[in-house]
Amino acid sequence: MRPLFHPSIEDVSVEAILHALSDPTRAAIFAEVAGQGCVQGCSTFARVGDRDIPKSSLSQHFKVLRDAGLIHSERQGVEMRNTTRCGEVDARFPGLLAAILNAYAGNKDCDTPKA
Amino acid sequence: MRPLFHPSIEDVSVEAILHALSDPTRAAIFAEVAGQGCVQGCSTFARVGDRDIPKSSLSQHFKVLRDAGLIHSERQGVEMRNTTRCGEVDARFPGLLAAILNAYAGNKDCDTPKA
DNA sequence: TCCCATAGTTCAGGATTTCGGAACTGTTGA
DNA sequence: TCAACAGTTCCGAAATCCTGAACTATGGGA
Numbered sequence: 001m002r003p004l005f006h007p008s009i010e011d012v013s014v015e016a017i018l019h020a021l022s023d024p025t026r027a028a029i030f031a032e033v034a035g036q037g038c039v040q041g042c043s044t045f046a047r048v049g050d051r052d053i054p055k056s057s058l059s060q061h062f063k064v065l066r067d068a069g070l071i072h073s074e075r076q077g078v079e080m081r082n083t084t085r086c087g088e089v090d091a092r093f094p095g096l097l098a099a100i101l102n103a104y105a106g107n108k109d110c111d112t113p114k115a
Numbered sequence: 116m117r118p119l120f121h122p123s124i125e126d127v128s129v130e131a132i133l134h135a136l137s138d139p140t141r142a143a144i145f146a147e148v149a150g151q152g153c154v155q156g157c158s159t160f161a162r163v164g165d166r167d168i169p170k171s172s173l174s175q176h177f178k179v180l181r182d183a184g185l186i187h188s189e190r191q192g193v194e195m196r197n198t199t200r201c202g203e204v205d206a207r208f209p210g211l212l213a214a215i216l217n218a219y220a221g222n223k224d225c226d227t228p229k230a
Numbered sequence: 231t232c233c234c235a236t237a238g239t240t241c242a243g244g245a246t247t248t249c250g251g252a253a254c255t256g257t258t259g260a
Numbered sequence: 261t262c263a264a265c266a267g268t269t270c271c272g273a274a275a276t277c278c279t280g281a282a283c284t285a286t287g288g289g290a
């Protein structure tokens with residue numbers, strides 16, 4: 001198991017972010033992480049929306065979000081702690097995440113530390 | 116050649132928009148249409164950025180943008196007139212397009228009629 | 231009216247990406 | 261040391277993307 005990769009914020013691209021969030025499942029996961037501020041693990045998401053997602057797919061979805069620079073994952077004992085990188089991303093692309101989350105949900109907001 | 120399909124604004128989804136704009140080529144095309152207010156035809160875009168795009172691909176890209184509800188295409192004699200649907204989309208998903216175009220370009224703006 | 235040139239669409243195939251079950255790694259607790 | 265659980269990786273099947281070739285639509289001569 002190779003160590004989890006997190007891109008530096010300068011390497012984060014708009015297209016990767018849009019691609020990551022263009023999948024409703026991933027958008028739901030991200031919205032959940034953004035809403036909670038922090039979400040534990042893949043098994044939390046065995047069911048997203050009305051579908052059961054196998055954990056291999058879930059793992060891939062988390063990887064896409066991670067590679068896009070949207071979340072940070074770190075091992076917390078036996079499970080994974082996921083936090084958003086909204087602060088960094090918002091500094092680089094102001095208003096982008098808020099607009100997307102808002103468009104998806106109508107009212108969910110990104111927990112930008114400075115907002 | 117079946118008539119061009121344009122979804123009604125209520126059927127436009129966030130994921131389709133994000134997917135359409137998650138491709139840099141399509142984003143460039145859309146930014147161009149949004150910037151000009153109106154763009155003529157596929158051959159205008161034989162070259163996007165640093166790549167030559169075959170016109171079949173271009174046609175597909177325009178179709179994706181059209182199906183996502185981002186542009187309106189209508190035949191103008193022998194060629195195609197493309198206009199953005201920024202106004203409608205912005206009314207439905209406030210700030211979304213502006214944030215995305217801004218993130219891509221840093222300064223390009225969407226020509227929302229009411230803005 | 232017929233033919234050609236141009237703009238764009240559709241089709242078909244190969245290349246690429248995504249999905250998900252099975253096997254694996256890593257950690258905790260007994 | 262072993263069992264249980266969280267999550268990752270592998271790999272084959274399914275879906276999607278790319279693009280050259282063939283096709284359709286329109287306009288302008290002759």
